[in-house]
Amino acid sequence: xxxIEQNSEALNIQEGKTATLTCNYTNYSPAYLQWxxxxxxxxxVFLLLIRENEKEKRKERLKVTFDTTLKQSLFHITASQPADxxxxxxALEGLYGGSxxxxxxxxxxxxxxxx
Amino acid sequence: DAGVIQSPRxxxxxxxxxxxxxxxxxxxxxxxxxxxxxxxxxxxxxxYFNNNVPIDDSGMPEDRFSAKMPNASFSTLKIQPSEPRxxxxxxxxxxxxxxxxxxxxxxxxGTRLTVT
Numbered sequence: 187x188x189x190i191e192q193n194s195e196a197l198n199i200q201e202g203k204t205a206t207l208t209c210n211y212t213n214y215s216p217a218y219l220q221w222x223x224x225x226x227x228x229x230x231v232f233l234l235l236i237r238e239n240e241k242e243k244r245k246e247r248l249k250v251t252f253d254t255t256l257k258q259s260l261f262h263i264t265a266s267q268p269a270d271x272x273x274x275x276x277a278l279e280g281l282y283g284g285s286x287x288x289x290x291x292x293x294x295x296x297x298x299x300x301x
Numbered sequence: 302d303a304g305v306i307q308s309p310r311x312x313x314x315x316x317x318x319x320x321x322x323x324x325x326x327x328x329x330x331x332x333x334x335x336x337x338x339x340x341x342x343x344x345x346x347x348x349y350f351n352n353n354v355p356i357d358d359s360g361m362p363e364d365r366f367s368a369k370m371p372n373a374s375f376s377t378l379k380i381q382p383s384e385p386r387x388x389x390x391x392x393x394x395x396x397x398x399x400x401x402x403x404x405x406x407x408x409x410x411g412t413r414l415t416v417t
Contacts, residue, residue, distance in 0.1 A: 220405060229305075229392050229408030230344070275344065288334065288357070289406060293343035 189213055190278055192292040199266055200300055207261040207295045209276035216278040219252055219259050220289065224273045230291075233274075234261075266299045273297070305409035307393050313415045319381040322412045325374055326395030334406060335368055335378050336392040344392070350376065383416045390414070 189212045199205050209219070218237045222230035236243045236252045236259070243250050249262040263270050273296045277289040306325040314320055326333045334349040348358040353370045361368070365384070370376040380387055390413050394406040 227410075229394070229411050230406075231408070232405035235405060288332075288346060288349050290346070291336075291344040 190276065190290060190292040192274075192276060192295045194295045195293070196296045196298065198298045198300065201267060203266055205263040205266045205270065205297055205299070207274050207276075207297065209259040209261065209292055211257050211278055214278065215254065215257075218279055219250075220277045221248075221250060221259075221261050222275040222277060222291075224275060224294065230275055263297075266297075268299045268301050271297055271299050305393055305395055305407055307391075307409035307412050309412060310410060311413045311415075313417065314383055315417055316384055317382045318416075319379065320383045320387075320414060320416075322378040322391050322393075322414070324376045324378070324393030324409060326376070326393070327397075327407055328374065330395035330397045330407070331373075332396045332398055332406075333370060333376050334394040334396075335376070336394065338390045338392060338411070347378070380414075383414075385416045388414055388416050 191210045193208050197205060218235055220235045221233045223233055224230040234243055234245055234248060234250045236250050238254055240252060247264045251260045259276060261274060273294040275294045276292045305327055308323045312320060331352050335347040336344050337347055338344045345360060347360045348368045349356055350370045353373060366380055368378045390411045392408050392411045394408045396404045396406045398404045
């Protein structure tokens with residue numbers, strides 16, 4: 187069955203540094219991968235989507251890479267700020283129904299940016 | 302648009318009672334998803350609908366759980382009878398895919414369920 191691992195439950199960094207979060211997956215070759223942000227007491231919010239034929243995608247201070255050979259995605263936040271503190275979830279296209287586009291989520295990495 | 306609306310936001314009930322969670326998806330979205338989130342298991346997909354039709358309910362943990370979508374603007378998730386291990390945050394999400402595969406999901410604020 188599909189397995190998704192975000193290999194850090196928590197990541198603490200200093201303000202201004204680059205945060206790098208990792209998402210690994212096995213037993214599957216998804217057509218795309220998404221990253222979400224979740225704040226305490228709230229639902230996840232979509233950040234970025236990257237397709238299997240894209241190596242890298244950027245949005246403001248965010249950058250996502252997708253290595254289908256390593257079965258890994260890296261999520262970078264440059265010039266991190268305390269407001270970036272949240273839990274970040276990666277999600278892969280699920281196997282249910284093939285083309286319906288449901289998602290399987292990792293457990294998330296809790297990022298804390300210290301001033 | 303108000304986004305995905307869920308009610309109630311918090312529910313505390315005693316074991317054995319029936320619990321009904323409600324969701325109003327974003328207007329025009331053709332997919333609706335129900336998730337459960339716990340510290341131990343993370344965010345798990347329970348069931349999802351396309352155009353009001355259940356597509357896959359293999360994530361529903363037991364027969365005590367049921368979900369309906371009587372129309373495009375309303376869905377319910379029912380637990381009967383409830384048990385303490387059902388305590389979790391339940392999220393509803395919707396998306397507009399129209400046959401495409403790459404659309405993001407929009408989540409509601411969740412319902413925090415506590416079964417004592």
